[in-house]
Amino acid sequence: MTAPSGVVASDASARSHEDVEALDKPSPDYDGEKGIQSAAEIGYTATDSHGTPLVEFDRVDERKLRTKIDLMVVPTVSLLYLFCFIDRANIGNARLAGLETDLGLHGDDYNQLLSIFYISYILFEIPCNLLCKKMGPGWFLPMSSLGFGICSIGTAFVHDLPAASGVRFLLGIFEAGMMPGISYYLSRWYRRSELAFRLSLFIVMAPLAGAFGGLLASAILMLPGFGILHTWRMIFAIEGIITVGLSLISFLTLTDRPETAHWLSQEEKDLAIARVKSERVAQTSVLDKLNWKKIQLGFWNPVIQVNAFIFLLNNITVQGLAFFTPTIVSTIYPNYSTIQKQLYTVPPYIVGAVFEVIFPLLSWRFDRRQILIILTAPLTMMGYIMFLASDEPRVRYAATFFTAISCFAVGPLANAQASAQVVSDSSRSMSLATNMMYGNVGGLIATWSYLSWDGPDYPIGNGLNLAASSLILVLSTLLLLWMQWDNRRREKRDVELELQGKSQSEIESLEWKHPGWRWKP
Template identity: 50%
Template structure:
């Protein structure tokens, strides 16, 4: 494109929603001012319609994907180690196989999500996830179990970041946090539902030749495959091709997203390197990713080891009673995830609730370290759940809110989730069998992680406040002089009209 001055760009701008939704038209001027008026009542109706159609489907998908990931903890209580002949660190190695695959394949899977479209890839990956979980019912050796868990990690690689990326095409930045919470809440809910399901399934003597822990994988894998098939027919790739929206609603859905991305003329831009790098290599993405890394050490550790910790707290109870004990902390974690997500949506803040949440984790791990009293240790599991589970939605929402293109969001979310899964990989070695029942090294490690999360959240919050003040004082005004429209769109956070959202 030839270089053009500011007046040329203004001529390409429009002032009505239908035109603003078209490819190649901007919804903001060169300085980042919104050029269209959106009726709040119409927008609220559109948002409710999207909520009803999309959120239940992605939430149900993620619920069973997380169940399929974490049900190995329930299977462990039901005799998996004994039947497969596991000993020593074998269980930890089994958990590690999943995360090695997840970490290696997660970012490439997110780029495939961007290339092919999350509306198509999410159902495909979810079906594979359910299929591989089902295959765990048929393993009879340690090596076979490792292979299946590795395949499970490959399939899961694109689901979590893919859903976050998918939702970012339908929701404004300040709306996104609560909608992310509506499916990320399924992580703690999966612990509760998984515990209840496992308890119910274990009451069944056999399903054909399969008994005990094998039934857990068999039943839950079949359910996941069924939901994935249904989702193929429900999830649209983006508003522009959404058949259950009217033409007017599709235009509004596209225009309102474009209006938040300063200088953008495309809601879904072509995959290109500059936007990919811009989404990854910025302070907000990297700090959110680091915070999520530490948080996921806690969250995934809870998923994998809470049943084991409960067994050390209540060793005289039956397996089913121990399974049921895992449910209440997850329910409390789910409630706080939704609450912080909703408050984030209403107040348009993310950093505040991360700063509020981290001390609960610090308190929980201090309680684990400081006491062997069963009531104190069980209460500690609630404190950890209150603090930890809300970070998934808040970290991803914070990163997504501070980029300006579809490609940059895909790469920013991919980076945050990639770091998070490095944390998941680390979590598989935090609670070692020879440290039972106190698990002092793991609890001390997570206490340190929680403290670092609090410090980094405060730092990022203050950094963005400082940057916004500098932008308001005109520090970046010179950056758009003499640039083409394409170059302006690629400025991202350097655009003078861009403001950090914290």
């Protein structure tokens, strides 16, 4: 019998009967030569008890499928996230255009306004991602985008701090599920090694939002006002209208999962499912029902917890740059016009965006994430040392490039790690939400890192970021060493003996406690 298109016969597929039966006999008539079709079907496992794939995929067919997915899935979520971040961070541009004066903000009122967003953002992170799994990303992501677009428009009509705080709180609710939701959505389509690069293609919209947002804000400020909409109010209104338009289009363009993709043939759907399933030890389906035991193990996962804390530290810098780069540039070049200051915020973001793609591209090439996270930390440390050590404007402006080069790259790498260190879909929805929840605690800290009375040099804010990046270097190195040690310890376990007597559902629920599981550094 000849193997079908997309599969190459291998030793793993030849021994598939024995290995599948060891995992509680998914089906008595499992045929290894059917390869992809069997691996994709619900009820069949696609790995042996040690996590080895039972089929080997044809690289040409995989590349064709991956390219098609790249073109049909990534652009939509990237655009949604671009305006998600713009609608969050445009308050920094609005500040330069007179928001504080018009709303009567004084002292630390601006920091309070930033903080209220993160309170709802953190509280709703996990519930939103579980809702995303329950509803399906094809509906959840467009609905969330529509919600925060409306909130952005609403910000254009506020007249005092309480009203602005209320809208920002709602904005945090609607944006809470976007980054973990998109990351979870892409994990339905891509292999572990491929995911970091694809995550970078939408997360790169964060620094691009800083660059594009600065350009867009500069252009909007040149427009004549309309009724009560003028200066900073126009920024929120126009950018919110664009977001609403994109969200309505995404209801039609966002495909929920491979099974519902009308632009894939049945063979391509089987290949898409089998590819992902082949990396999920003992799982009989890619998209399982919500399972609370798996969800708990997705949260109480030692690698996820440390990785999430690293992301928290990193987000102190990322969100600090998003909210305060216009302010920092203003202190470096105080005599420049508002539009010139807006334009000076653009180049660091562009450079950061380039490296945010380069690091995950290396991750795809070598299927490694942890070592790359380690390598970003020294560059961030260098940037903040320059801030603290020099009063020279050109040196301090150059420091913004060093911080942007390194810190933005951690986002896709950390989220790819959160996806790679769990097994099931239920656990993955929780691990990604946990990673983002911790990360947004870092964002909340960032809103208080640059205080008005600490300017114009901001030694406290810069010192905090230097400490955070230094701690990232230490923790990420220790985590890599621990994963390598624990994998060596797991090699000594008797997999078959430990699984003996367990049902298939019990085996699937073991998650990272499965004896055949290995951490993926």
